Amino acid sequence: MRRILITGSNRGIGLELVERYLKQDDTFIFASCRHISEASTLNTLALQYAERVRLVQLDVTKQQSIDEAVEQISREVDGLEMLVNNAGILPGGVASVVPNAAKFGFLEAEAMEEVFRVNAIAPIMIAQAFSSLLRKGTSARLINMTSDAGSIEMTQSAYHYSYKASKAALNMVSRCLSTDFRADGVIVVSIHPGWIQTDMGGPHATRTPAETIPSMMKVIDGLTMADSGKFFNWDGKPLPW
Numbered sequence: 001m002r003r004i005l006i007t008g009s010n011r012g013i014g015l016e017l018v019e020r021y022l023k024q025d026d027t028f029i030f031a032s033c034r035h036i037s038e039a040s041t042l043n044t045l046a047l048q049y050a051e052r053v054r055l056v057q058l059d060v061t062k063q064q065s066i067d068e069a070v071e072q073i074s075r076e077v078d079g080l081e082m083l084v085n086n087a088g089i090l091p092g093g094v095a096s097v098v099p100n101a102a103k104f105g106f107l108e109a110e111a112m113e114e115v116f117r118v119n120a121i122a123p124i125m126i127a128q129a130f131s132s133l134l135r136k137g138t139s140a141r142l143i144n145m146t147s148d149a150g151s152i153e154m155t156q157s158a159y160h161y162s163y164k165a166s167k168a169a170l171n172m173v174s175r176c177l178s179t180d181f182r183a184d185g186v187i188v189v190s191i192h193p194g195w196i197q198t199d200m201g202g203p204h205a206t207r208t209p210a211e212t213i214p215s216m217m218k219v220i221d222g223l224t225m226a227d228s229g230k231f232f233n234w235d236g237k238p239l240p241w
Contacts, residue, residue: 003080005030007060008087010039013193016209020217022049030073032058060087060122066129079136085123086145089115090163101162112162119166124173135184141223144174146190153240171231178229187228191216194234
């Protein structure tokens with residue numbers, strides 16, 4: 001049985017991953033989000049797949065919440081085969097620029113810090129907290145959900161300062177983690193899921209989750225240790241740093 005923890009699983013990419021991995025009979029999902037009571041679809045799935053889903057309350061920015069999630073999951077399993085650091089924010093989404101986090105001339109430190117806290121700092125704290133469970137998993141992998149907006153080489157526009165910089169930082173986090181986990185056989189990668197029609201991506205995104213997530217899952221499931229520390233597109237194409 002493959003044991004998977006997905007953060008930010010109440011909507012968008014996280015929810016799509018939960019639904020699709022549940023179609024594979026050999027999976028047990030820990031689906032986490034901040035407000036379980038408001039996650040209606042997750043609650044429905046937890047009832048439908050009661051033997052293979054556990055809902056986990058997790059605020060990725062709060063260490064106490066992280067520690068409590070580790071305790072809950074450790075009571076159920078002795079290892080994880082996959083951790084997907086999916087929780088992330090883009091204030092206003094792609095469609096609406098929130099100036100104090102995105103636009104030069106209007107930037108405010110506190111607004112920028114919040115984006116970095118969720119997108120770059122939280123994933124490393126989650127990885128650190130769950131490291132023992134990952135190291136005990138079979139062919140374990142740590143997936144950091146990033147964005148091609150975090151590619152320095154590909155960046156051509158100036159908007160979304162905080163989001164782009166935080167995803168660039170997350171890519172560096174992935175590279176560092178791949179070194180720390182290599183001796184334990186844990187694969188670590190950054191993956192760009194594509195510009196998808198979600199609350200964050202907006203209605204004008206070029207693809208739906210159904211068009212990219214299945215391909216991204218194939219990439220994830222096919223990873224080897226030789227891929228650890230790399231930055232991939234949803235279709236498996238390497239992306240420039």
